[in-house]
Amino acid sequence: MSLRRTPLFDAHRRSGGKMVEFAGWEMPVQYSSVLDEHHAVRTGAGVFDVSHMGVLVFEGPGALEDCNRLISNDLARIEDGQALYTTVLNERGGIVDDVICYRFSTEKILVVANAANRQKDLDWFLSHGAKVRDDSDEWALLALQGPKALSLLQPLASIDLDTIRFFRFAEAEVAGKPAILARTGYTGEDGFEIFCRPGDAEALWDALLERGARPCGLGARDSLRLEAALSLYGNELSDDHTPYEAGLGWVVKLDKADFVGKEALEKQKAEGVKRKLVGFTLEDRGIPRGGYPVLSDGKPVGVVTSGTMSPTLKIPIGLAYVPPELAAKGSTFQVEIRNKAVPAKVIETPFYKRSR
Amino acid sequence: MAQTVPQDLKYSKDHEWVRKEGEELVIGITSFAQEQLGDVVYVELPEVGSEVQAGQPFGVVESTKAVSELFAPASGKVVARNDELVDAPEKVNQDPFGDAWMIRIAPSNPSELDALLDAAAYQKFVEEQQ
Numbered sequence: 001m002s003l004r005r006t007p008l009f010d011a012h013r014r015s016g017g018k019m020v021e022f023a024g025w026e027m028p029v030q031y032s033s034v035l036d037e038h039h040a041v042r043t044g045a046g047v048f049d050v051s052h053m054g055v056l057v058f059e060g061p062g063a064l065e066d067c068n069r070l071i072s073n074d075l076a077r078i079e080d081g082q083a084l085y086t087t088v089l090n091e092r093g094g095i096v097d098d099v100i101c102y103r104f105s106t107e108k109i110l111v112v113a114n115a116a117n118r119q120k121d122l123d124w125f126l127s128h129g130a131k132v133r134d135d136s137d138e139w140a141l142l143a144l145q146g147p148k149a150l151s152l153l154q155p156l157a158s159i160d161l162d163t164i165r166f167f168r169f170a171e172a173e174v175a176g177k178p179a180i181l182a183r184t185g186y187t188g189e190d191g192f193e194i195f196c197r198p199g200d201a202e203a204l205w206d207a208l209l210e211r212g213a214r215p216c217g218l219g220a221r222d223s224l225r226l227e228a229a230l231s232l233y234g235n236e237l238s239d240d241h242t243p244y245e246a247g248l249g250w251v252v253k254l255d256k257a258d259f260v261g262k263e264a265l266e267k268q269k270a271e272g273v274k275r276k277l278v279g280f281t282l283e284d285r286g287i288p289r290g291g292y293p294v295l296s297d298g299k300p301v302g303v304v305t306s307g308t309m310s311p312t313l314k315i316p317i318g319l320a321y322v323p324p325e326l327a328a329k330g331s332t333f334q335v336e337i338r339n340k341a342v343p344a345k346v347i348e349t350p351f352y353k354r355s356r
Numbered sequence: 357m358a359q360t361v362p363q364d365l366k367y368s369k370d371h372e373w374v375r376k377e378g379e380e381l382v383i384g385i386t387s388f389a390q391e392q393l394g395d396v397v398y399v400e401l402p403e404v405g406s407e408v409q410a411g412q413p414f415g416v417v418e419s420t421k422a423v424s425e426l427f428a429p430a431s432g433k434v435v436a437r438n439d440e441l442v443d444a445p446e447k448v449n450q451d452p453f454g455d456a457w458m459i460r461i462a463p464s465n466p467s468e469l470d471a472l473l474d475a476a477a478y479q480k481f482v483e484e485q486q
Contacts, residue, residue, distance in 0.1 A: 034420045035395040219394070223420050285442070287398050287418050308420055309397040338416070 006051035007140045007198040011205050015215045023116035025052040027218055034219035038311040041187050041224055042352075045146035046216035047208045050193070051201065054118030055135045056111045056125065064106040066130045070260055071101065072243060074253040080105050083167045083184055086251050088121060089261025093242040093268055097121050098233055100184060102169055112141070114233045128260065140201035144213060145191030145224075147354070152211050153192060157181065161192070175207040186221065188228025188352055223308050226317065229279050229349035235290055236277055236305045236319055244268055245321065247277045247349075275302065276327040279349035280335075281315050286342045288318035288335050295334040295341050296326060304335060310351060317351045318344075360387055362453055366469055367478035368429035373453065374472060377460075381430055381469075384457045385417070385448065388482045394419040396448040399441040401458055406434050408461060410468050415458065417448060430468045432461035 003026040012019065017028030028049070030037060040046045058067045068075045073086035080103055088096040097117040102110040111132075113121045118136055125132045144153055150161050158173035161181070169182035180195040196204055209215060222232070231237050236246055242265060243252050252265055282288060288307030293300045307318030318335070326333050329348055334341035361367075366374045371389035375382040390396065398418040408414040408428040415426040437459045441447060447456040463469075473481060 029421075030394060033395050035397075038420075219421050285398075285400070287423075289423060309418070311397075311420065 004052070006049055007201040008049045008051060008205055011202050012049065012215070015209070017215070017217060020218070022218055023052065023114075025115060027052060028215070030217040030219045031215050034217070034223065035311050037214060037216040037220035038223050040214035041146045041189055041216060041220065042312055043147065045144060045148040045152045045191075045213045046187075046220065047205065047213040048143040048145070048216050048221055049141075049201075049205070050143050051140040051198075052115040053136075053141055054111075054113035054115060054121060055139045055141075055195075056113055056118075056122055056132055057135045058109040058111070058125075058130060058132045059107065060131055061107060063109050063131070064103070065257075066132070067101060067109045067111065068256070069258060070125055070128055070130060071099070072252040072259060072261065072265070073101075074256040075101060075103055075109065076256065077253070078103055081168055081170065083169055083182055085167075087237075087243045087248060088124065089243070089259070089265070090239060091261060091264060093244075093261045093264030094239040095233070095237045095241055095243065095246065096124050096239060098231065098237055098248075102180075102182065110135075117233060137198070139195050140198045142194045142196070142201065142204060142208070143185055143187075143191065144194060144208060145185045145187040145189045145216075147190060148212075149189070149191040152208070152213055153181075156207055156211070164192075175204055177204060179204070186228075186230055187224040188230070188350060189224075189354055222306075223311055226306050226308055226319070227310055227312055227350065227352035229319065229351055231277070231319075232306060241321075242268055242273070245273045245275055245277060273324060275321040276324050277305070277319055278322055278327050278331075278346045279351055280318055280320060280333075280344045280346050282318075282335065283332075283343040283345055286335070286337045286340075287316050288320075288337070288344070293336040294320050294322055294344075295336055296323075298341070300336075301326070301333070312352050319349075322346075360453075361475045361479045361482075363475045365453070366429070366472035366474065367481075368427065368472055369481060370427040370429070372427060372429045374429050374469065375457075376469070379462065380435060380460050381432065381463050382457050382460050383429060385426065385452055386478075386482075387452050388485075390449050390452045390456075393417060393422070393424060393448075396445045399445045399448065399458070401437040401439075401441070402434050404434050404437055407464075408432060408434060408459070410465070417445075426458065428461075429472055430461065430463050431465050432463040434459050435462050436460040
């Protein structure tokens with residue numbers, strides 16, 4: 001099967017992007033250096049092409065209710081112009097996907113889904129009787145992230161960006177092109193996600209680069225989100241993990257109207273979870289990686305889901321599923337790295353928190 | 357791609373280089389290898405006194421994203437290792453043929469060197485990989 005390309009494919013090549021396969025797409029994993037790109041987002045501004053993500057739209061009378069019974073969080077608690085992070089659940093309470101819902105009105109909800117789950121989510125929504133369409137090809141999506149994102153974007157934008165508060169969005173022009181500006185992201189920094197027409201993407205990308213944004217690839221996106229302890233579908237989240245296990249209880253609203261997965265979660269809440277996602281560091285040399293076993297008293301008791309050497313903190317960091325009795329801050333266990341048990345300790349997440 | 361391939365070294369198809377110094381061999385990874393890896397953030401090398409086997413893993417380099425094994429281009433006993441790479445793994449990116457040498461061994465079978473590539477053959481091998 002041939003790989004799909006975003007409207008920015010040529011722009012990536014021009015910037016020296018090293019292209020790799022990701023979820024059926026040909027995407028830049030890095031340009032010059034993952035570490036440099038990572039630091040650019042922590043100290044300045046970086047821009048990511050996230051056009052591969054799925055855009056699914058619930059539109060028409062009852063759109064909010066339609067969407068709301070397929071997600072665990074509650075669209076009724078936010079206003080028009082606000083965004084909502086949520087999980088989509090199966091009947092067992094397992095996570096079909098984690099998405100951001102943008103509430104334009106009670107009759108229009110736009111859902112941004114993980115690239116790998118675009119078709120899966122669409123099929124899931126349709127099979128549950130929702131009136132939803134796949135608008136992914138109508139949009140290109142750029143994520144401008146970092147402490148300087150706002151000041152860099154402001155001169156290009158037709159509105160005062162300060163008026164778009166965290167997890168809110170507005171329709172505006174950027175560099176003369178119609179766009180939706182959302183104050184959302186996946187890096188632990190301030191920033192904006194910019195939805196634009198595919199044909200405008202390259203001009204916008206170039207305008208941002210010209211103003212000093214550094215092009216950033218999937219490599220930096222992964223290390224940034226991990227420092228911020230943001231889960232990645234396929235690593236921390238799957239059809240077999242529930243939000244309670246993944247530390248996403250805050251996106252579950254059991255007191256709202258019925259939704260798919262509610263019953264299973266009520267049961268799990270009453271019984272307690274058997275595993276919990278924790279953040280940890282190693283107390284000896286090494287780097288934890290997804291798939292490495294977690295040991296306690298020499299026995300496998302869990303698994304690492306993601307890990308890296310934190311470029312900002314300069315310590316090994318990782319996320320792992322462990323039994324609840326090992327989940328408290330300060331708990332210790334071992335991570336098996338190349339047949340060696342390396343001591344590990346649960347620490348507070350997010351590993352990195354920006355100063356506000 | 358312009359790759360610097362020093363003329364006086366021998367190379368393996370696993371992208372390690374070997375420099376003969378007296379009776380000993382100094383071993384590291386090539387510039388092509390470090391470019392493929394990306395930013396190196398961790399290096400793990402064998403203890404001094406341990407044995408390495410040609411074609412077998414003797415250590416590990418990790419980039420932000422990936423773990424890669426180091427394969428010994430020749431067999432022998434480790435007489436020194438570059439502990440500076442523990443604190444400064446970025447040297448592997450900056451100076452792969454110099455400061456970022458990895459281990460020094462006393463070879464147990466010096467004829468193994470004959471099986472390695474010379475600079476011209478390695479250069480050609482790399483070009484074929486791209």
